[in-house]
Amino acid sequence: MTKHNPIKQLELQAIDIIREVCCTNKLEDIVVFYSIGKDSSVMLRLFEKAFFPQKIPVKFMHIDTGWKFKEMYEFREKIAQKIDLIVYKHPANLNPFTDGRRYTDVMKTEALKNALDLYKFKIAFGGSRRDEEKSRAKERIISIRDKKHRWNPRAQNPEIPPLYNTFCTASTSLRVFPLSNWTELDIWEYIKMENIEVVPLYFAKERRVQKLESGMYIATENETGELKKVRFRTLGCYPLTGAIFSDAENLDDIIAELESSQYTERITRVIDYDTDGSMEIKKKEGYF
């Protein structure tokens, strides 16, 4: 192992952050958000490695909207046998087809805040990366949220890694992002290096899809959908996640595809494309 292997450096940095936060706070205050996606798979591996040979001493939590892909639920069942996983679903049970934007606000943002309050978690780990979206480029590794989980970009601590201020007070909660300095490509290279299992939807296969007005293709369970060879770069709720045409059937293919891709992964997420700066607004409301 060389000191200049960036993936190894990123791994050590992430493990360092996980350990520092965990050994300076009460473990029962800590939760790791688990979305079933690739970043969550990487986070899980990093937690395993941070605590090995002991078991991971903190809980994981999935905010379920009820509208995830079937393969995602199957994958979650498998993972749930390895970790202490809480599944929380907002009782409103809104529907992405008829409730539009309110669906995301309630089933994702509201649900996340309710779950944190319900279980009294004060520190939540998330798998967000700075390269995902412009407002995230300014996010700290340890981000302070107020009592109502809101993000105020101006009230953040100055941060000099690896000197982290891991204090959490009665009036604040923390979001911790150990993958801050990773890119989408790093995630896949790490998955390959560590041989991490991910949801099969990331690999190209003939699937039924439906074209939206915006030109985006989404997966459908409707038998009338066209059959195309597609894969998913990101996984969300199935009507809100776009598929891409692809022949990438394995990790090497995916890495090669990403290296030549002309688009970022966010293009496949409906949630970011509502308004300019919409991710920032969602973060201010309490989203990751």
Place this chain on the structure above:
Amino acid sequence: MNNLFKFICCGSVDDGKSTLIGRLLLNTGNVKTDQLEDAKKASIKNGAKDIELGMLLDGLLDERAQQITIDVAHRFFNYKNTRYHILDCPGHEQYTKNMAIAAAEANSAVLVIDLMKGIQKQTIKHLEICGLFQIENLCVCITKCDLAKKDGYWDFGRINKLSGEIKSLLKNFNFNYEIIPVSAVENINIDKVLGKITEFKDLYISKKQDNNIIHIQDCRFHLGQRYYWGHYTSGGVPQTNRKYTLYPENIPVTIVSVTDNGLITIKENVDISRGHCIANTEVLVNDTIKHYSVWFEEPKDDLLLKHGTKTVKVLSLSNNTITLAEPIIFNNITDVKNNGFAIIIDNKTKKTIGATVFLTNENKTIETKKNGYIYWFTGLSGSGKTTLAKHLIDYFTIKPVLLDADDIRMGVNADLGYTDEDRIKNVNRIAQIAKLISSQGFNVIVTCISKNAQQRAQIKKLLGEKYVEIFVNRSLENCQKYDKKGLYKSIGLDKIIHNYEQGSTVTLEIDTNEDSEEISKLKLINQLKELKRIE
């Protein structure tokens, strides 16, 4: 990807930093089509005709609306097998502290200076911070060269003039630097900037980092085995079967193994817990530390300092010394950068309110100074003596005594006129007062025209080795031209001194004909430091 390299990008507000970074991302193929479309939309919404490169960056809504960068942003680009991590710093004065935080993380910097505006106050401030945080390599980009064209070509007269000013400014620092004029908009010389950054990366990688410093995070037990989690503060993953020293106990230990996930085991049966440090290089252990701090909020009474894995209470804090409830294990920032700084946390709000750089001297022999220094500012009326003297006063924690010849003429020397004889008397009396104060251990600052070279030589004899003569050199024409206080207009002709005699007793000369006030101030402090006449 084989390497990872961090650098900061800084410079005064509106000097073209975002545009330059946008250009770097674009030229290295790190902007995707959807990002380009987004930025174009945002540019047009803001009233531009086409894409503004800066729009590729500025994320927060406030920032886009105000077209400024408030916070440090983290950007990544891949170029020739290296991941470059840009710490993009805000240029506004009120966000200078954010820039300091970024400088602590990197060893190289890109500094932008707008050709049209030249060296600004913030430019100098940023350079000072880069120096303080031990930035080694600096690429200075003179930006917006496309805006000053002469007959269709860049105005090289103007570029070279600024370049000369920058060089003269950089003499006060110790950077490995290069100055490159660029136009991000016209895409000229961007390849040179990239080349320079690549060179800095190579320098960084070739530099040996054998010295391991590991701050212990926690001691863990499993199946009767004890192992440790550690921060690799310096030197990365430690080598095994080597001798290390455990601090603060200062006893030898051997690292037997380091696993893939960074579990350290030690051969010796010693009690090690969070806050201990294992190193194979010299570190300092102390609870009283000389420091320089930048503050994000006014420090209150109840403070904590976090360094390595140790968080300790601050007992007292003065401008240059910090006293802690327990010793910490550290280095001077000039020796091991990564082990040379700390953060300061308000114990009530638990917010990070400051960053501290350690500057303790190894030999802590407290000098029993007998006499204070006498800083004697000489030069024509209106040359800038008082301005520089006041700047020097501000530098000290214990303020020196100021003897201004004009003030003394109002009182002690009120009986004297402006004949040659009286002028000599005037200066002699000031020297006598200065001697008296200096002999009691106080530093003295004198501002006095003292045009007579022979007399200054006598003063030097009188005041001895503590006499520091600072000649503020501005020509009579310039003094009259920039006569802000209206001295030359109000004083009778008989009182104007035309014939300043330069002498051999001068310790240092500050030429205020060309340099701006800010540069002159900087030169004064740096040269006094160099001459070891101030700390």
